Amino acid sequence: MPIAWDEYLAHVQERGQYPTAREAARSTRAVLATLGGHLADRERKELAAQLPAPCSPPLLEAVPATAPLAPPEFAGAVALLIEGATPDTAHWDSGAVLSTVADVVDADVLRRALAQLPPGYALLFGRADPV
Numbered sequence: 001m002p003i004a005w006d007e008y009l010a011h012v013q014e015r016g017q018y019p020t021a022r023e024a025a026r027s028t029r030a031v032l033a034t035l036g037g038h039l040a041d042r043e044r045k046e047l048a049a050q051l052p053a054p055c056s057p058p059l060l061e062a063v064p065a066t067a068p069l070a071p072p073e074f075a076g077a078v079a080l081l082i083e084g085a086t087p088d089t090a091h092w093d094s095g096a097v098l099s100t101v102a103d104v105v106d107a108d109v110l111r112r113a114l115a116q117l118p119p120g121y122a123l124l125f126g127r128a129d130p131v
Helices: 005-016 021-036 041-050 053-060 071-079 087-104 107-115
Strands: none
Touching: 005 021, 005 053, 005 087, 021 053, 021 071, 021 087, 041 053, 041 107, 071 087
16 A cells, blocks of 8 residues: 555655645655656556555656656756756755655565666665666
8 A cells, every 4th residue: 555645745845854745745746747757657657556646647647758867857857847946956856756755665666667767866766876
C-alpha cells in the first residue's frame, strides 16, 4: 500500500525546508512531471502505483522528452514549471522530491528507473551514483 499523501508531503516538506505542504506539493508535481517524460511507460506506471494517488497524474500524463537531460538540464526544466524558481532552487526541489520517492518505492523499480536516466541522477534520488 502506498504511503499516504499527507505523510509523503511531510517528508518532502521537511527535506526541502518548505514553509508549507502546499509548496511541497507544487514541487512534487513539477519534479514528477519532468521525471515522467524521461521514463518508459512500465516504470512510470510502477512508480505511480507505489506513490500516493496525487503523484500519478504528473507521472503518467508527462509529455515524453525528446532527448535525455543531464541533471543540470533536468533542474532547468523543473524550474520552468515552478513560478519564481531558478535552476538552483529547482535542483534543491528535485532532491527533496526524488529522495522521498527513493525512500518509498521498491528498490527494483528505482534501479530500473535510474538505469533509464543519464549519469548523475542517483544523487538527486539521495543514492550513491554507481560507477
